[in-house]
Amino acid sequence: MCQNIAQSRCRFFDQYDVxxxxxxxxxxxxxxxxxxxxxxxxxxxxxxxxxxxxxxxPVIVGSDRGEREMAYALxxxxxxxxxxxxxxxxxxxxxxxxxxxxxxxxMRDPVTNADYARFIQATGHAVPDVDPATWESxxxxxxxxxxxxxxxxxxxxxxxxxxxxxxxVSRHDADAYATWLSAVTGAVWRVPTELEWxxxxxxxxxxxxxxxxxFDPAKLNSHDQxxxxxxxxxxxxxxQSPFGMRDPAGQVFEWTATPxxxxxxxxxxxxxxxxxxxxxxxxxxxxxxxxxxxILVGFRLVQEQAQ
Numbered sequence: 444m445c446q447n448i449a450q451s452r453c454r455f456f457d458q459y460d461v462x463x464x465x466x467x468x469x470x471x472x473x474x475x476x477x478x479x480x481x482x483x484x485x486x487x488x489x490x491x492x493x494x495x496x497x498x499x500x501p502v503i504v505g506s507d508r509g510e511r512e513m514a515y516a517l518x519x520x521x522x523x524x525x526x527x528x529x530x531x532x533x534x535x536x537x538x539x540x541x542x543x544x545x546x547x548x549x550m551r552d553p554v555t556n557a558d559y560a561r562f563i564q565a566t567g568h569a570v571p572d573v574d575p576a577t578w579e580s581x582x583x584x585x586x587x588x589x590x591x592x593x594x595x596x597x598x599x600x601x602x603x604x605x606x607x608x609x610x611x612v613s614r615h616d617a618d619a620y621a622t623w624l625s626a627v628t629g630a631v632w633r634v635p636t637e638l639e640w641x642x643x644x645x646x647x648x649x650x651x652x653x654x655x656x657x658f659d660p661a662k663l664n665s666h667d668q669x670x671x672x673x674x675x676x677x678x679x680x681x682x683q684s685p686f687g688m689r690d691p692a693g694q695v696f697e698w699t700a701t702p703x704x705x706x707x708x709x710x711x712x713x714x715x716x717x718x719x720x721x722x723x724x725x726x727x728x729x730x731x732x733x734x735x736x737x738i739l740v741g742f743r744l745v746q747e748q749a750q
Contacts, residue, residue, distance in 0.1 A: 490561055491628045494548040494746055495643065495687050502544060502642040503649030505537035506726040510651050514721030517658055521667065521718035536726050539649060542638065549635060549643045550743040552676040552689050553608035553697060554620065556600035562623050563598060570595035571611035573736045585716075585738060592672070593738045606675035608695045608741040614708050614733035617698050617742040624744065635745040637701035637709045637728065644692070644712065645725035646685030652724060653684040653691040663693030666718040673715055692723040695741040696731075703730025714739040 506514075515528040527533070563570055572594045578587045592601060593610050600609075612620075614634070621632045635643070650656055660667035662682030664674050677689040684691045696710040703709050707730040713723030716739060721727065731740065 490558075490624060491630075492554075492558065492624075492744075493551040495551050496548050496748075497544070497546060497639070497643050497686055499546040500543060500647070501541050502638075502645075502647045503539060503541050504638060504641050504645070504726065505539045505649075506533070506651075506724070507539045510539075510724070510726065511536065513651065514719070514724060514727070517719040518721045521720070527721060532729070533721065533727060536728060544638060544642055546748045547635075547639060548746040548748060549639065549686075549688065550745075551687060553695060553741045553743045554617075555606055555676055556595075556609050557605040559609040559612070559620065560600055560605075562620050563595075565627070566619075566623055568616070568619055568623075570598055571609055571616075571736065573611055577736070581735065581737070583737070590738050604673070607673040608676055608690070610673065610695055610738050610741050611736045612741060613736050614698045614731075616736075617744075620742075621744050631747040632744045633747070634698055634700040634742060637699045637711065639745055640697065640699050640711050641725045643686055643688045644684050648685075651726070653688070654682055658720060658723075660720070663713070663720070663723060664690070664715050665693040665713060665720045665723060666716050667720065669693070669715050671716060691725065693717070693720065696737075696739055698731075698740065698742040703728075706734075707732050710740055 511533040514533050515525070518527040518532075519525050559571070562568060573590055575587050578590060590611065593604075595601065595611075600607075617634050621634060624630075624632045644653055646653070652658060652662075654662050659682075661679075663669075663679050673695060676694070679690065679693075682692060683689045691712060693713050694715060695712070696714050697712050699709045699711055701709040709728050710731050711725065711728060713720050713727070717723060722729075731737070
């Protein structure tokens with residue numbers, strides 16, 4: 444093509460053609476990469492979970508003598524003994540008071556096995572499990588064999604439990620999940636404080652249970668009417684909180700970021716093996732070691748709101 448064009452101009456056009464060819468190839472490669480990403484993620488849930496906005500403003504938290512007595516009476520009727528009263532389970536609940544919070548968003552549901560699996564696949568984090576010696580060291584009443592239905596194998600959740608809340612996760616695991624979710628969504632996620640969790644679970648008026656003042660075993664997954672096991676999240680729609688938080692009572696206890704002592708954090712909400720269910724009240728609280736991996740404990744996160 445250079446016969447009728449000056450040599451310098453010929454080289455220019457040759458280089459121009461080469462450059463345009465490289466640009467076209469790069470654009471095509473980017474388009475193909477985008478298509479591949481779309482295909483790879485087609486039908487896959489987004490890592491960003493459904494959330495609820497909790498508005499800034501007042502909330503009544505804690506309990507009074509009457510609520511604690513009601514909780515002890517529920518336990519006594521369910522268990523036929525007064526162990527929770529004798530051991531003063533509910534005496535560490537703060538007295539009822541009105542506090543204020545800024546706005547924030549909280550996950551509508553506890554983190555599920557399917558949610559947690561995406562985290563595992565992306566990071567290589569250790570799967571939910573516990574060995575017999577560690578379990579024995581916890582001194583819990585549940586036998587080790589019962590943990591096997593919740594433990595993961597070959598990097599995958601137990602069959603048929605994708606929609607169940609993840610358990611056998613420590614407070615440290617919850618923090619690691621929050622770090623990953625923050626990175627992939629661009630939002631700031633973290634374990635909620637006890638106050639944030641209680642407001643979302645209870646509403647602002649200080650009722651004893653998420654749905655009102657009276658215990659109703661049909662509104663939660665507890666041992667009163669439940670299968671003595673976790674269930675898919677959101678199965679008890681009538682038991683959701685005034686803000687729409689699902690499984691705020693029963694199902695699994697949930698980690699909070701509020702310390703109860705050095706190396707221990709408050710858990711809230713009650714679980715599938717509780718009856719009564721005084722411990723399922725949003726005001727109820729107790730501490731667990733941060734490294735505990737329990738079949739009764741899971742978590743959900745809050746997303747910070749720009750003020």
